[in-house]
Amino acid sequence: MNLLFTGVGGQGTILTTKLLSNALAEQGYDVKMSEIHGMSQRGGTVLTQLKYGGKVYAPNICPGEADYVIAFEKAEAIRAIPWLKPGGTVVYDDREILPMPVLLGKAEYPGEISDSRYQIADMRLIHVPAYKIASELGSARDQNIVMLGAIAKLLGTEVAIPSKFNAAAYQAGGTYIETNS
Numbered sequence: 001m002n003l004l005f006t007g008v009g010g011q012g013t014i015l016t017t018k019l020l021s022n023a024l025a026e027q028g029y030d031v032k033m034s035e036i037h038g039m040s041q042r043g044g045t046v047l048t049q050l051k052y053g054g055k056v057y058a059p060n061i062c063p064g065e066a067d068y069v070i071a072f073e074k075a076e077a078i079r080a081i082p083w084l085k086p087g088g089t090v091v092y093d094d095r096e097i098l099p100m101p102v103l104l105g106k107a108e109y110p111g112e113i114s115d116s117r118y119q120i121a122d123m124r125l126i127h128v129p130a131y132k133i134a135s136e137l138g139s140a141r142d143q144n145i146v147m148l149g150a151i152a153k154l155l156g157t158e159v160a161i162p163s164k165f166n167a168a169a170y171q172a173g174g175t176y177i178e179t180n181s
Contacts, residue, residue: 001051001052001053001067001068001155002049002050002051002061002065002066002067002068002085003017003020003049003050003051003052003066003067003068003069003070003151004047004048004049004050004061004066004068004069004070004080004083004084005017005047005048005049005050005070005071005072006045006046006047006048006069006070006071006072006073006076006077006079006080007045007046007071007072007073007076007144008044008045008046008072008073008076008097009044009045009046011046011072011073011143011144012072012141012143012144012145013046013047013048013072013144014035014046014048015144016070016144016145016147016148017033017035017048017050018033019148019159019161019162020050020148020151020152020157020159021033021050021052022159023152023157023158023159023160024050024052024157026160027157029052029053029054030052030053030054030055030056031050031051031052031056032050032051032052032056032057032058032059033048033049033050033051033059034048034049034059034060035047035048036048036049045076045079047080049061061083063082063083064082064083064084064085064086065083065085066080066083066084066085066088067085067088067089068088068089068090068091068151068154069081069083069084069088069089069090069091069092070091070092070147070151071090071091071092071093072092072093072095072130072143072144072147073093073095073096073097074092074093074094074095074096074110074112074113075096075097075099075109075110077090077092077113078110078111078113081113081123084123086122086123087122087123087124088123088124089123089124089125089126089154090113090123090124090125090126091126091128091147091150091151091154092113092125092126092127092128093127093128093129093130093131093143093147094113094127094129095130095131095132095143096109113125126150126154126177128146128147128150128173128176128177129176130143130144130146130147130150130173131143133146133169133172133173133176134146134166134169134172137166137168137169137172138166139166139169142165142166142169145161145165145166145169145170145173146169146170146172146173146176147173148161148170148173149169149170149171149172149173149174149175149176149177150173150174150176150177151173152170152173152174153173153174153177153178154177
């Protein structure tokens with residue numbers, strides 16, 4: 001199984017991938033993970049790639065190979081669609097974090113992820129309003145934990161949430177998937 005996580009620096013993309021990687025390894029899967037930080041400290045893209053299964057030889061996912069793209073921000077979801085394989089699933093939060101060129105009026109924010117110009121064959125879209133859910137639970141910073149709960153539910157796995165994280169946010173992500181997909 002190939003999963004590509006993407007978001008903007010500071011959203012917890014790497015932490016989320018590490019928590020899921022550890023859980024899958026504890027369940028006996030061979031797991032490989034890689035990280036690409038880019039300009040993440042300046043609000044840039046963060047990509048993590050996770051592969052798991054019986055035997056995995058390398059963590060890298062090529063464009064067109066991801067079973068899942070998990071995106072913590074709408075524009076990052078759109079940018080990551082080329083990584084998705086036909087029939088793959090994009091799990092995304094529609095939160096918009098405007099990059100500097102957009103804020104300065106030198107570029108436009110991309111359209112909606114459902115726009116036909118972004119679609120690939122048999123692509124499945126699952127919107128998880130993780131930022132909104134996390135905010136309603138008391139801390140928008142738990143957006144990544146809500147997304148972790150959602151993806152764990154979709155994969156049919158469980159992740160033990162360390163006590164310093166919001167277990168309610170994890171449960172809310174799983175519950176959202178149960179009631180909305």
